[in-house]
Amino acid sequence: MYRPTDTPSDIYIWDWIVRVCHWGLVATFVTNYFIVEPGRLYHEIAGYMAVALISIRIGWGILSTKFDGSKRVATEYASFSKVSLRQQAFAEHIQHVKQKKIPTHHGHNPFGWLMIMAVITLLLGLGITGFMMEEIDAMFGNSTLEWIHSIMADVLYGCVLVHVAAVFAVQYIGNIQLVRPMLTGWRKR
Ligand code: HEM
Numbered sequence: 351m352y353r354p355t356d357t358p359s360d361i362y363i364w365d366w367i368v369r370v371c372h373w374g375l376v377a378t379f380v381t382n383y384f385i386v387e388p389g390r391l392y393h394e395i396a397g398y399m400a401v402a403l404i405s406i407r408i409g410w411g412i413l414s415t416k417f418d419g420s421k422r423v424a425t426e427y428a429s430f431s432k433v434s435l436r437q438q439a440f441a442e443h444i445q446h447v448k449q450k451k452i453p454t455h456h457g458h459n460p461f462g463w464l465m466i467m468a469v470i471t472l473l474l475g476l477g478i479t480g481f482m483m484e485e486i487d488a489m490f491g492n493s494t495l496e497w498i499h500s501i502m503a504d505v506l507y508g509c510v511l512v513h514v515a516a517v518f519a520v521q522y523i524g525n526i527q528l529v530r531p532m533l534t535g536w537r538k539r
């Protein structure tokens with residue numbers, strides 16, 4: 351969708367599905383980790399919403415290339431076909447940071463893709479252990495499950511802290527807009 355504020359020098363990076371899933375995940379994580387009482391109804395609702403959002407994002411990572419095109423429904427950047435975890439990809443990214451210039455047409459760097467895989471694994475793990483504690487009578491109040499669930503929540507929190515610090519550091523050192531595209535979709539060329 352073209353808006354009058356978009357200039358031809360901007361590149362569309364993150365489509366609305368990626369952005370809605372991202373900020374929805376932020377909201378549900380903050381809700382469950384900091385705000386509501388663990389294990390109660392609102393915790394359950396926010397937890398299942400987080401699982402739904404990450405599932406949509408997984409589906410989108412697989413399907414988005416099919417919708418990629420001129421209508422800006424999707425961008426190639428969201429697709430899992432863009433994942434590259436070769437050693438060369440890491441070396442190239444580090445080189446770009448050292449040169450203080452990350453190309454503006456780049457999507458996630460390989461460290462970013464690793465973070466996404468960690469978030470996917472941890473959220474699905476939280477959903478499964480949470481479901482087992484709530485819905486399977488024999489598991490109700492199971493202390494091992496509770497322990498695994500709380501460790502996964504803490505590890506996810508650790509990932510989030512590293513993620514947010516990395517976003518701001520890479521944005522500053524690599525001289526590239528990262529937060530704006532996750533908010534508006536657009537990055538200055
Ligand atoms: C609970 C907190 C958070 C979680 C679970 C989280 C998770 C994620 C995930 C899964 C992605 C990949 C997006 C995708 O391809 O679908 C991502 C990307 C991103 N996140 Fe977050 N995030 C969190 C908080 C934040 C905050 C607070 C900010 C900004 C201040 C932020 C900024 C970004 C940016 C800029 C990207 C894109 C990075 C790039 O260009 O490669 N995130 N985040």
Ligand code: HEM
Nearest residue numbers: 379382388389394397398400476477480481483484500503
């Ligand atoms: C974003 C996803 C989630 C996060 C970040 C999260 C986080 C947490 C945290 C921090 C605790 C406290 C652990 C402790 O006592 O040290 C907890 C407990 C719990 N969570 Fe989750 N959770 C998530 C999803 C879910 C889901 C989907 C369910 C189930 C439907 C669930 C059910 C529970 C239950 C039953 C407890 C134990 C409550 C108690 O101590 O009595 N959680 N969770």
